C-alpha cells in the first residue's frame with residue numbers, strides 16, 4: 378500500500394482529522410494534506426514523527442514511501458540473485474504481472490493510477506472500457522460483472538442508465554468481449570442482470586466461452602408488470618473459458634420450517650441418506666437476498682449482498698486467485714475477495730469513496746466476520 382494510503386488509513390483509525398494531525402505534529406496543514414495526496418514525498422523527520430505517533434516502524438513507513446534503507450539497498454546490490462529469488466518466492470502472491478499494462482495490447486485504453494490499493498487489490502476510478510484494454514489477455518481467474526440494468530437508475534453524472542435497447546447491447550458487447558479476452562483458460566465469468574439482457578449476453582458469450590449455468594436468484598419483493606408474469610428472479614450467467622479450472626460445489630443446509638423446525642420437503646423415505654453436511658447447491662438460489670440489506674449499504678444504488686459474492690467466489694476460485702470486477706459500485710466483490718484471500722482488481726466510474734471507506738472501515742479491519750454474520 379502506498380505511503381499516502383497508509384497515512385490516510387492510520388489517521389482514520391485514530392479518528393484524527395488532517396488538522397488534528399497537523400497540530401499534533403506541529404507542521405503546516407497544507408503540507409500534510411499534500412503528503413497525504415502523495416504530491417510531495419515525506420522527509421525522514423516526518424517519517425520518524427509519524428512512526429512515533431502511530432506506533433509503527435519508521436522503516437515500514439519509509440518503504441511505503443519508496444525509500445529503501447541503506448543497509449537493505451546494500452544487500453540488494455551485493456546479492457541481486459538471492460534477493461530476487463527470495464522476493465519472488467515470498468511475494469509471489471502479490472506478483473504484479475496481473476496489473477494493467479502501461480499500454481494496451483490493441484493501442485486503446487488509458488492507464489491511470491489506482492485510487493486505492495491493498496496488498497491484494499487495486500481499484501481504479503475510470504470507465505471500464507478505458508481500463509480493460511490495458512489488462513493483459515488471459516490474466517484473470519474469475520470475473521464478476523454487475524452492470525447497470527438500464528432501468529433509469531441514477532448512478533451519477535457519468536452513467537446513462539436510460540439507453541436505447543440497441544445502444545445498451547452494443548455497449549455491453551464491448552465490455553463482454555474484453556472480459557472474454559482477459560479471462561484465463563479455465564477461468565469463470567459471472568454476469569448478473571435482468572433475464573431480458575442476460576438472454577442476449579448469453580448468446581453473445583456462447584461464441585467464445587462455454588456455458589455452465591443460468592442461475593436464478595430469487596427476488597423477494599418486486600412490482601408486478603402489467604401483461605406479464607410476476608418477475609421473481611434475477612439472472613446470474615455463469616460461463617467458463619473451456620473446461621473449468623476450479624469448480625467447488627457448495628453444500629447448503631437442509632431447509633427447515635422456521636416455526637416448527639421440521640423439514641420443508643418430503644424426501645420420500647430417503648431422508649436418512651442425505652449428506653449431513655447439507656444438500657447440493659442447485660441453480661435456483663432462494664437462500665440469499667440479492668441486494669445488501671439497506672442498513673449496511675454504503676452506496677445508494679444496488680449493492681449486492683456479500684453472501685452472494687462469497688458463494689460465487691467459493692464456487693469458482695481458490696485462495697490467491699485474481700478476481701476482476703468492472704462495475705465496482707459499493708465494492709462488494711472487492712470486499713468479499715479481501716475476506717476470502719483472493720487478489721482483486723476493479724474499477725468504478727463514479728465516486729470510489731464508498732468503496733475505499735468500506736475497505737478501510739473499522740468493520741473491515743476489526744470485525745470482518747461480524748458484518749457478514751449480520752446479514
Ligand SMILES: C[S@@+](CC[C@H](N)C(=O)[O-])C[C@H]1O[C@@H](n2cnc3c(N)ncnc32)[C@H](O)[C@@H]1O
Nearest residue numbers: 504505523532679680681704706707708709726
Ligand atoms: C449495479 S452497480 C454495481 C454494484 C456492485 N456489484 C455492488 O455490489 O456494490 C453498477 C455500477 O457500475 C458503475 N458503472 C456504470 N458504468 C460504468 C463504466 N462504464 N465503467 C465503470 N463503472 C461503471 C455504476 O456507477 C455503478 O456503481
